[in-house]
Amino acid sequence: MILYFSATGNSKYCAEYISSRTSDEIISLNDMMKTGVCSVNCEGAERLGIVAPVYDWDLAYAVSEFLERVSFENLPDTCYVYGVFTCGSNGGRADETLRDILGRKGITLNAAFTVSMPDNYVLMFRTASPDRKAEHLAKADDTLSEFAEDIAAKKDVQKMTRKPSRFFVRLIRKFFMPSQRKVKGFSVNDNCIGCGLCEQVCPMNIITLKDKRPVWTRDECACCLGCLHRCPKQAINRGKSAKNGRYINPNVKL
Ligand SMILES: Cc1cc2nc3c(=O)[nH]c(=O)nc-3n(C[C@H](O)[C@H](O)[C@H](O)COP(=O)(O)O)c2cc1C
Incomplete structure (x- = not known):
């Protein structure tokens, strides 16, 4: 298994x-x-x-x-x-x-x-x-x-x-990780077509569509970035993602 x-x-x-x-x-x-x-x-x-x-x-x-x-x-x-x-x-x-x-x-x-x-x-x-x-x-x-x-x-x-x-990993876990998980950095631009894929892929079920736009319903998420990478219109961004590109493994069906 x-x-x-x-x-x-x-x-x-x-x-x-x-x-x-x-x-x-x-x-x-x-x-x-x-x-x-x-x-x-x-x-x-x-x-x-x-x-x-x-x-x-x-x-x-x-x-x-x-x-x-x-x-x-x-x-x-x-x-x-x-x-x-x-x-x-x-x-x-x-x-x-x-x-x-x-x-x-x-x-x-x-x-x-x-x-x-x-x-x-x-x-x-x-x-x-x-x-x-x-x-x-x-x-x-x-x-x-x-x-x-x-x-x-x-x-x-x-x-x-x-x-x-x-020691280093503990420091990261204590001080960096909590801020990394905050959803407040996510933004949605006008490319969004309200398809709801982000809502479907969020493993924590914390994205919902409001007026056909994703809204995060809790302060913290998994930070898996599935919503961001898999958005078909690259409408979701956070940090430097707009210029850093997207990634999906090409050899697997998601
Ligand atoms: C929040 C976050 C933190 C990450 N931290 C590390 C890291 O510490 N070291 C590393 O080599 N890769 C890191 N990565 C890259 C991922 O581990 C890597 O791309 C992984 O294969 C993604 O798996 P998935 O495609 O199954 O989601 C990080 C990715 C994310 C989203």
């Missing part, structure tokens, strides 16, 4: 890739979040994988918060449990957060992997050129091929990128 969270497709692509080698069933955490389903029946599962993006050198906030609430029913003692963290360049300490959350549920994380893929953090950084993105995705396939073999063979391995200091 593979549980994945994805806003712009990288993590979904990894989940599908691993499933193509292991034949493990895939479940979308985005769908679970949206529908409020908080339990998973793991009966008979040989492997349990969590595939999710890295935000601020840590496991994506919405994922860590949601996993705290999820109950893994009938998980066999022999089940191999692993995390795959997709990121632009550095997976930070996302594995430790996942290990702690699962540990509180009596589940041991056997393996952790970082897959570097094109970065969707356009609040500050420009997206790569099309050539560079294609190169990056091809390299990610090589990495995934190796990791999928490890996962199929249930290897206890830690294949994370070089970790930033724990």
Whole structure:
């Protein structure tokens, strides 16, 4: 069984890739979040994988918060449990957060992997050129091929990128993350056609259409940027996104 969270497709692509080698069933955490389903029946599962993006050198906030609430029913003692963290360049300490959350549920994380893929953090950084993105995705396939073999063979391995200091990650989590999650920076321009895709993709169900324009109904969001990247008219912006471009993984259906 593979549980994945994805806003712009990288993590979904990894989940599908691993499933193509292991034949493990895939479940979308985005769908679970949206529908409020908080339990998973793991009966008979040989492997349990969590595939999710890295935000601020840590496991994506919405994922860590949601996993705290999820109950893994009938998980066999022999089940191999692993995390795959997709990121632009550095997976930070996302594995430790996942290990702690699962540990509180009596589940041991056997393996952790970082897959570097094109970065969707356009609040500050420009997206790569099309050539560079294609190169990056091809390299990610090589990495995934190796990791999928490890996962199929249930290897206890830690294949994370070089970790930033724990102190640094704690500082970021305490001081930067809360402001990062504030929705007040989002704006909607006149390109908006009121299609409602942003409302559909928001994993926290906090976007609603008012007079055919998106409105954020809470102060904090997942900061997954799904609404921004997937808007068909590029009408949603935040930070420097208007000049930094958009990203959607081209090899996956969202
Ligand atoms: C709020 C936010 C913070 C991010 N922080 C990091 C980071 O600390 N390190 C990194 O390498 N990539 C970072 N990224 C990039 C994403 O981890 C990366 O693009 C990921 O593959 C996106 O996954 P998805 O396409 O499944 O949503 C960040 C992206 C967002 C939206």
